[in-house]
Amino acid sequence: MSDLHRLSIRELSEGLAQAKFSSRELTEHYLKRIAKIDTQVQSYITVTAEQALAQADAADAAIKAGHATTLTGLPIAHKDIFCTQGIKTTAGSKMLDNFISPYDATVVAKGKAAGLVTLGKVNMDEFAMGSTSENPHFGSTKNPWNLEHVPGGSSGGSAAVVAADLAPFATGTDTGGSIRQPASFCGLTGLKPTYGRVSRFGMIAYASSMDQGGPMARSAEDCAYLMNVMAGHDAKDSTSVQKEVDDYVSNLNNTSVKGLRIGIPKQYFNVQGLDADVKARVEESLKKLEEMGAILVEINLNMTEAYVPTYYLIAPAEASSNLQRFDGVRYGYRCENPVDLMDLYKRSRSEGFGTEVQRRILIGTYALSAGYYDAYYVKAQKVRRLIQQDFLKAFENVDVIAAPSAPTTAYKIGANLSPTEMYLGDIYTLAVNLAGLPAINAPVGFDKNNLPVGLQLIGNYWSESQLLSVVHQYQQATDWHTKRAAIAEENA
Numbered sequence: 001m002s003d004l005h006r007l008s009i010r011e012l013s014e015g016l017a018q019a020k021f022s023s024r025e026l027t028e029h030y031l032k033r034i035a036k037i038d039t040q041v042q043s044y045i046t047v048t049a050e051q052a053l054a055q056a057d058a059a060d061a062a063i064k065a066g067h068a069t070t071l072t073g074l075p076i077a078h079k080d081i082f083c084t085q086g087i088k089t090t091a092g093s094k095m096l097d098n099f100i101s102p103y104d105a106t107v108v109a110k111g112k113a114a115g116l117v118t119l120g121k122v123n124m125d126e127f128a129m130g131s132t133s134e135n136p137h138f139g140s141t142k143n144p145w146n147l148e149h150v151p152g153g154s155s156g157g158s159a160a161v162v163a164a165d166l167a168p169f170a171t172g173t174d175t176g177g178s179i180r181q182p183a184s185f186c187g188l189t190g191l192k193p194t195y196g197r198v199s200r201f202g203m204i205a206y207a208s209s210m211d212q213g214g215p216m217a218r219s220a221e222d223c224a225y226l227m228n229v230m231a232g233h234d235a236k237d238s239t240s241v242q243k244e245v246d247d248y249v250s251n252l253n254n255t256s257v258k259g260l261r262i263g264i265p266k267q268y269f270n271v272q273g274l275d276a277d278v279k280a281r282v283e284e285s286l287k288k289l290e291e292m293g294a295i296l297v298e299i300n301l302n303m304t305e306a307y308v309p310t311y312y313l314i315a316p317a318e319a320s321s322n323l324q325r326f327d328g329v330r331y332g333y334r335c336e337n338p339v340d341l342m343d344l345y346k347r348s349r350s351e352g353f354g355t356e357v358q359r360r361i362l363i364g365t366y367a368l369s370a371g372y373y374d375a376y377y378v379k380a381q382k383v384r385r386l387i388q389q390d391f392l393k394a395f396e397n398v399d400v401i402a403a404p405s406a407p408t409t410a411y412k413i414g415a416n417l418s419p420t421e422m423y424l425g426d427i428y429t430l431a432v433n434l435a436g437l438p439a440i441n442a443p444v445g446f447d448k449n450n451l452p453v454g455l456q457l458i459g460n461y462w463s464e465s466q467l468l469s470v471v472h473q474y475q476q477a478t479d480w481h482t483k484r485a486a487i488a489e490e491n492a
């Protein structure tokens, strides 16, 4: 029983169904690991031990009574951006450090209905703005592969818990790469679904036209199980789409790599700052896919240079609007002894928000202001459409598009990159969100410092099954996704 954390989601599900172990045993196993190992990784903001054990007992009863689902009794960690009823939901901000959500996000509610056991809520960049999970209020989560390095962000806590085996899988959100980049930095598989596939209800908003939740796990197969729970229309989210949901697990072998046309954007491999090891590992993985029968096709994505400026106008603009609700009156942080209403607003917001969040509110407010709206916001929306059209044109000729997920591997905590240096690190992920497309990260090897490298595959709209399937075939033929960080091998 000491190695329950090494089992895949399918093995855990089968083990529970065959009564090889109980959900209580499994949950206690993870809680013990968290107590021992998370002092080093610092991924959990809140551990919900008591509630988890109660959920585990309920799951065991359901399994005994014969009304379990595939995932009944499996533990999960939620990014602390998903509202959880009765449990603190911070979005990684001091602003919400005292916020106990009165309701569950749809993703959380669906997890509960499927019988998942919530281990707790995990760290992230404040309001999902960032790429490192160096959180000004809750501390820096560590990369399990090297504790001196960042796990990536903003879903860095979600990546770290899975990579350190402190949860078998986790939810994440991706507005500009926040599932794919931390998955890449931590050697995991992570799927950013098509915009509208997963409900945003109860997911604290950053940039609403791009925010999308998705699964983070060790393999495409593990992600498929969680996607089956997360995906689907939700009347409570007007942008969630009324479209039949695939069975992602049974579709895992439905796409053949043989004959699959993979587009290689010329512009992506000439990006300044693309690390040589990252480039080499990604190219090797493409070679492997070619050996498996894929056809590599060079393509052009001419709008590449516009990705960073377009995203970094639209995302802050939406953020400045979304974050207006945190005014120190209705909920969240309130400053001490305000002298009047203006003072209350000003000090609550300047004390409650960290530097990066304040920077984005300022940029966004400026871009939306009467005199600059046309020059910045409207123009960015037009460029956004061109970026989308660029992809649609490419998909006339290829099935998927390959890219690195990030130009580098995980850098050191405290590297203190300037905002523009930091933003440039998102070059490979932003366009997918601007266009609303699905994309997946798969681990494809290591750099010279033994830090993971990720391959990103971008699909056409609603091609989640295809992306999971292609990565699944790749993972059947390779073993990168089975490699574990030393800290994950430690027993509690």
Ligand code: GLN
Binding pocket: 128, 129, 130, 131, 153, 154, 173, 174, 175, 176, 177, 178, 179, 206, 315, 426
């Ligand atoms: N790193 C990007 C940003 O800072 C993406 C974040 C995200 O996807 N939530 O905005």
